Amino acid sequence: xxxxxxxxxxxxxxxxxxxxxxxxxxxxxxxxxxxxxxxxxxxxxxxxxxxxxxxxxxxxxxxxxxxxxxxxxxxxxxxxxxxxxxxxxxxxxxxxxxxxxxxxxxxxxxxxxxxxxxxxxxxxxxxxxxxxxxxxxxxxxxxxxxxxxxxxxxxxxxxxxxxxxxxxxxxxxxxxxxxxxxxxxxxxxxxxxxxxxxxxxxxxxxxxxxxxxxxxxxxxxxxxxxxxxxxxxxxxxxxxxxxxxxxxxxxxxxxxxxxxxxxxxxxxxxxxxxxxxxxxxxxxxxxxxxxxxxxxxxxxxxxxxxxxxxxxxxxxxxxxxxxxxxxxxxxxxxxxxxxxxxxxxxxxxxxxxxxxxxxxxxxxxx
Numbered sequence: 208x209x210x211x212x213x214x215x216x217x218x219x220x221x222x223x224x225x226x227x228x229x230x231x232x233x234x235x236x237x238x239x240x241x242x243x244x245x246x247x248x249x250x251x252x253x254x255x256x257x258x259x260x261x262x263x264x265x266x267x268x269x270x271x272x273x274x275x276x277x278x279x280x281x282x283x284x285x286x287x288x289x290x291x292x293x294x295x296x297x298x299x300x301x302x303x304x305x306x307x308x309x310x311x312x313x314x315x316x317x318x319x320x321x322x323x324x325x326x327x328x329x330x331x332x333x334x335x336x337x338x339x340x341x342x343x344x345x346x347x348x349x350x351x352x353x354x355x356x357x358x359x360x361x362x363x364x365x366x367x368x369x370x371x372x373x374x375x376x377x378x379x380x381x382x383x384x385x386x387x388x389x390x391x392x393x394x395x396x397x398x399x400x401x402x403x404x405x406x407x408x409x410x411x412x413x414x415x416x417x418x419x420x421x422x423x424x425x426x427x428x429x430x431x432x433x434x435x436x437x438x439x440x441x442x443x444x445x446x447x448x449x450x451x452x453x454x455x456x457x458x459x460x461x462x463x464x465x466x467x468x469x470x471x472x473x474x475x476x477x478x479x480x481x482x483x484x485x486x487x488x489x490x491x492x493x494x495x496x497x498x499x500x501x502x503x504x505x506x507x508x509x510x511x512x513x514x515x516x517x518x519x520x521x522x523x524x525x526x527x528x529x530x531x532x533x534x535x536x537x538x539x540x541x542x543x544x545x546x547x548x549x550x551x552x553x554x555x556x557x558x559x560x561x562x563x564x565x566x567x568x569x570x571x572x573x
Contacts, residue, residue: 208278210239210263214294215328221296224317230303234328235294236260236286239270240278242334249334250276251325251361252285253342253349255531256463257455259293260285268534275538281338288349289324290316290462298458299399310397310458317469322353329360336362340488343367343530344501345463348470351509354486355472364488364513365541368495368530370505371479371512373470377500380416381464384409388457402457407448409460414447416500419526483512490516491544493537495529497522517544 213236221229237260242248252262252270262285263270270276276283287293290313298313329337340361342350347369354364370377388394391405418426427440436442451460473479490513494506503520510518519540523529530537 208240208272210237210261210278210283212237212260215331217327221320221324221327223314224319224323225315227314229289229296229314231296232324232327233294233296233300234286234289234324236284236328237262239263239283240281242282243280246334247336247338248281249337249339250281250283251337251340252276252283253340253346253353254285254288255342255344255346256467257292257451257460258346259291260287261293265531266534269537275541276339276341284332284334286325286328288321288463288466290459290466292455292459295324298462299456308397308399310401313458313462315469316462316466318348318352318466319356319469321349321466322356325349325353326357336360339363339365341365341367342369344369344527345467348373348467351483351486352470352472354488354490355476355482358485358487361488364486364490365493366490366506366509367493367537368498368501368506368527369509370470370501371472371483371509373468374505377416378468380413380500381468384412384464385461387412388461391457394457399456402461403452406455406457406460407445407452409457410448410451411444414444417526417528419497419499421497422524422526425524479508480512483509484514486513489548491541492516492518493521493530493540494518495521495523495525495527495533497524498527498529500527517547519544 215234215236217232221232223229254262258265262283270283272279287295289295290297298309300309301307302309302312337360340350340353347366350364351366351369351371354361387408388402388405391402394402394405423440427443429438472482476482492506492510494503496503506518510516521529521533521536521540523533523536525532
């Protein structure tokens with residue numbers, strides 16, 4: 208059974224949250240497996256920052272025959288998000304109004320815009336119910352937003368290493384990366400490779416936030432008598448920048464970093480807590496103990512205010528990138544949660560209820 212690539216096109220204007228519109232909408236997406244007779248076996252996976260619709264390539268530990276998300280008994284859907292590099296409407300696609308690529312004129316797109324595009328495609332595919340929606344990092348931001356926008360759509364919601372509101376800390380990392388792109392002299396040009404050298408530096412900056420001190424101490428440990436370019440951390444940072452430049456573009460990198468900054472589920476909804484309480488999905492929140500970019504307090508916030516949510520912590524060496532690497536630990540966490548659901552047990556929800564009861568009765572001093 209092979210995954211199938213698809214392309215969706217809508218000639219209707221697509222309105223954007225921040226104003227303006229795209230004159231047309233294109234979405235590249237992949238499906239794997241088939242919709243069953245009851246139409247209740249859809250697994251929708253939301254990809255992260257520089258990911259793509261090819262979920263089996265970047266999350267191969269979780270997706271595939273015999274794995275947690277098995278195409279033999281599920282219809283797996285993954286869509287390349289707006290603004291990205293892999294076929295959906297983005298800076299390198301053609302603006303039908305000019306017949307030329309958008310380049311710098313591509314408008315700012317928010318997480319809510321991505322979810323709006325998902326809704327259009329979902330209706331086109333006649334999907335009325337999603338069994339499981341899962342996303343990590345930027346993908347988790349999409350998943351939680353979707354569960355708020357359409358509370359009755361998603362039965363099981365799995366949020367990994369993500370947040371309800373992107374933090375000033377995270378925004379600062381993203382702005383630093385955009386500054387690296389902006390100082391590349393080629394960034395002012397309107398051509399596909401503009402800003403690539405700056406993007407290499409941006410990626411190296413990002414990688415520091417994706418990992419942590421302990422990760423580098425072990426994976427990039429200094430060799431005896433090493434110096435300069437022979438230092439493993441030096442070559443590693445440069446390698447990662449070159450690697451991304453071979454498959455991505457600086458326009459999309461710039462735009463998607465701003466998309467991540469746009470995350471605020473409480474915007475025009477009375478705040479994040481009020482927005483999270485709208486979620487009706489059975490929810491599992493997974494945090495990574497060593498995550499420096501999306502620290503564990505952000506997942507604790509999600510678990511506390513999403514009604515009935517469960518919370519699981521993964522202890523990983525790899526920091527934020529653990530959501531892409533620790534497939535075994537994530538599989539165990541999800542399967543345990545599924546078992547507890549069948550037993551109608553929710554340890555985390557019970558913990559928060561007990562804590563709030565004690566606070567209300569003044570059993571815990573301020």
